[in-house]
Amino acid sequence: MPTPDDAGLLEGQIEQWRSYLRRRQTIHAVDVAELEDHLREQVAGLIEAGLAEDEAFLVAVKRMGSLDALSREFAREHSERLWKQLVVVSSDEAEEGAGARREALVALALAVAAAVAIKIPALFGLDLVRDAGFYLRNASLFVLPLLAGYFAWKRKLDPVTIRWLALAFVVAAVFANVYPFQAHVPGSASHDPGNTEFLTALHLPIALLLVIGISYAGGRWGEVAGRMDYIRFSGELVIYYALIALGGAVLSGLMAMTFRAIGVDIEPFFQQWLMPCGAVGAVIVASWLVEAKQSVIENMAPVLTRLFTPLFAAVLVVFLATVLWTGRGVQIERNVLIAFDLLLVVVLGLLLYSVSARDPRSPPGLFDWMQVLLLVSALLADAVALWAIAARITAFGFTPNRVAALGENVVLLVNLAWSAVLYLGFLRRRRPFASLEKWQTDYLPVYAAWAAIVVLVFPPLFGYV
Amino acid sequence: MEINKDLVAASSTPIVLAILADGDSYGYAILQRVKELSGGRMEWTDGMLYPVLHRLERLGYVEARWEKAENGRRRKYYRITSAGRDQLAEEHRQWEAVNETLRGLWTVLRAVRPAVSGGSGGTPGRTAPPGRTTPLPQGA
Numbered sequence: 001m002p003t004p005d006d007a008g009l010l011e012g013q014i015e016q017w018r019s020y021l022r023r024r025q026t027i028h029a030v031d032v033a034e035l036e037d038h039l040r041e042q043v044a045g046l047i048e049a050g051l052a053e054d055e056a057f058l059v060a061v062k063r064m065g066s067l068d069a070l071s072r073e074f075a076r077e078h079s080e081r082l083w084k085q086l087v088v089v090s091s092d093e094a095e096e097g098a099g100a101r102r103e104a105l106v107a108l109a110l111a112v113a114a115a116v117a118i119k120i121p122a123l124f125g126l127d128l129v130r131d132a133g134f135y136l137r138n139a140s141l142f143v144l145p146l147l148a149g150y151f152a153w154k155r156k157l158d159p160v161t162i163r164w165l166a167l168a169f170v171v172a173a174v175f176a177n178v179y180p181f182q183a184h185v186p187g188s189a190s191h192d193p194g195n196t197e198f199l200t201a202l203h204l205p206i207a208l209l210l211v212i213g214i215s216y217a218g219g220r221w222g223e224v225a226g227r228m229d230y231i232r233f234s235g236e237l238v239i240y241y242a243l244i245a246l247g248g249a250v251l252s253g254l255m256a257m258t259f260r261a262i263g264v265d266i267e268p269f270f271q272q273w274l275m276p277c278g279a280v281g282a283v284i285v286a287s288w289l290v291e292a293k294q295s296v297i298e299n300m301a302p303v304l305t306r307l308f309t310p311l312f313a314a315v316l317v318v319f320l321a322t323v324l325w326t327g328r329g330v331q332i333e334r335n336v337l338i339a340f341d342l343l344l345v346v347v348l349g350l351l352l353y354s355v356s357a358r359d360p361r362s363p364p365g366l367f368d369w370m371q372v373l374l375l376v377s378a379l380l381a382d383a384v385a386l387w388a389i390a391a392r393i394t395a396f397g398f399t400p401n402r403v404a405a406l407g408e409n410v411v412l413l414v415n416l417a418w419s420a421v422l423y424l425g426f427l428r429r430r431r432p433f434a435s436l437e438k439w440q441t442d443y444l445p446v447y448a449a450w451a452a453i454v455v456l457v458f459p460p461l462f463g464y465v
Numbered sequence: 466m467e468i469n470k471d472l473v474a475a476s477s478t479p480i481v482l483a484i485l486a487d488g489d490s491y492g493y494a495i496l497q498r499v500k501e502l503s504g505g506r507m508e509w510t511d512g513m514l515y516p517v518l519h520r521l522e523r524l525g526y527v528e529a530r531w532e533k534a535e536n537g538r539r540r541k542y543y544r545i546t547s548a549g550r551d552q553l554a555e556e557h558r559q560w561e562a563v564n565e566t567l568r569g570l571w572t573v574l575r576a577v578r579p580a581v582s583g584g585s586g587g588t589p590g591r592t593a594p595p596g597r598t599t600p601l602p603q604g605a
Binding site for chain 1: 515523
């Protein structure tokens with residue numbers, strides 16, 4: 001006769017056995033339930049046959065077979081389970097599925113809302129091509145508030161934070177639209193965006209990414225870990241967005257071909273509907289995908305940094321060697337500064353996303369040396385370029401584009417230089433790796449601040465040209 | 466008696482289908498039935514039955530449903546489908562063929578054995594010289 005104490009013991013043992021099973025990727029929750037039912041039957045049968053409870057449990061577990069063999073058999077039958085499924089929520093996990101489905105619906109609704117939002121100005125006679133400047137300046141405002149709303153809903157942000165975030169968007173909308181920007185070619189019929197207008201279009205999203213970050217972190221923006229999560233999120237978002245864009249390109253290509261076959265030109269539909277609506281909607285969908293899969297699939301961005309850090313480092317080292325060997329100076333062209341800005345952005349990305357995936361407790365390894373090599377060679381390459389530019393910047397004059405590019409270069413250079421110092425300190429075991437993490441996450445507002453300066457100050461400073 | 470793994474694997478489909486053809490059932494009961502029918506000579510590793518059931522489900526031979534058992538727990542019951550019955554008939558034919566072939570061979574061996582043992586014992590009798598084709602058993 002089992003006493004209540006024994007029953008508790010058996011329950012504990014079964015619970016433990018269940019947790020072992022659950023850890024097997026190929027054995028799903030429903031299968032665990034089925035096997036547990038079997039185990040309990042077996043135990044009951046053995047007890048009836050005269051075994052003590054703990055003996056019955058041991059025998060029943062033994063008869064079930066080894067976990068390894070069992071999960072191998074399950075893997076053979078359910079090979080698809082070795083590929084983690086993301087979007088398709090199986091009906092088996094109904095309880096979990098309900099929440100996931102609701103979130104998918106919210107994300108889809110917001111994506112549709114973004115698609116609608118970008119078409120609203122058309123009701124007021126603003127044309128995508130004719131008023132390209134308006135659309136460029138406001139592009140981020142059609143989608144980022146909705147994205148912030150998604151995170152505010154998901155993270156249950158408090159009303160005070162929501163109000164501040166909303167205020168930030170209102171300010172952004174005001175400054176994107178109050179300045180009397182001048183067309184690139186004054187007096188021309190088509191409105192090509194001018195320099196400062198283009199800078200605003202480029203920098204407003206960067207500034208607003210900080211707002212998205214705060215809503216993403218959901219009250220954890222003050223913590224290094226919260227900001228680091230946002231960095232991880234951003235890397236995955238870019239990758240998912242690129243994948244969706246690729247799919248969109250294939251879709252539109254096929255549509256164009258099939259409709260051309262029946263003599264219908266759907267080019268206008270692409271330009272006016274599919275492209276703008278898809279571009280904004282995809283931001284929300286990609287964000288939702290990143291959220292949904294974050295614990296299911298390995299992050300892609302760190303994998304890419306692993307692949308490309310050695311390659312970029314090799315290219316930069318060869319570049320520096322060539323400069324030294326041939327004595328060639330950097331040719332000063334219009335876009336040379338932007339090219340080096342992009343180089344620093346890529347290097348920063350490689351650093352950031354490998355930092356985001358690195359276990360701060362593991363000791364320095366070969367890859368860390370590779371990172372430092374990449375950092376130092378990028379800094380040297382940039383120094384070579386800056387040296388060449390500094391000598392002649394006054395001769396060129398300070399156009400808004402050049403000042404913005406120079407500012408960006410300084411912002412990135414400071415980050416990377418100090419990162420190199422911190423990284424070297426880590427390699428020499430003088431500093432913990434966490435100091436590099438902290439530096440990178442603390443630096444995030446600097447990008448936004450510089451972008452905000454470009455948006456707020458540059459147009460009046462340079463006469464709205 | 467330990468039954469070889471390949472044999473267990475090969476026979477599991479007809480055995481499970483045949484048990485389910487007798488009425489809906491669930492994993493533990495199916496195993497009990499196997500044990501009972503084989504007089505305890507066929508002992509499957511319990512867990513291995515479930516991947517087999519899932520394979521049959523994927524192939525459309527059985528359907529599964531969750532039900533509340535009499536003890537209040539949720540239990541997964543399996544029911545054979547018409548495709549499963551067709552498969553069972555097919556398996557039946559195949560196993561019948563294998564069985565008959567083997568039975569024929571066993572009879573031959575039994576007929577030969579006295580000769581083999583007789584040769585060593587020196588007893589004269591119906592000797593079948595080695596290398597010669599053995600006569601076909603009756604009824605084969």
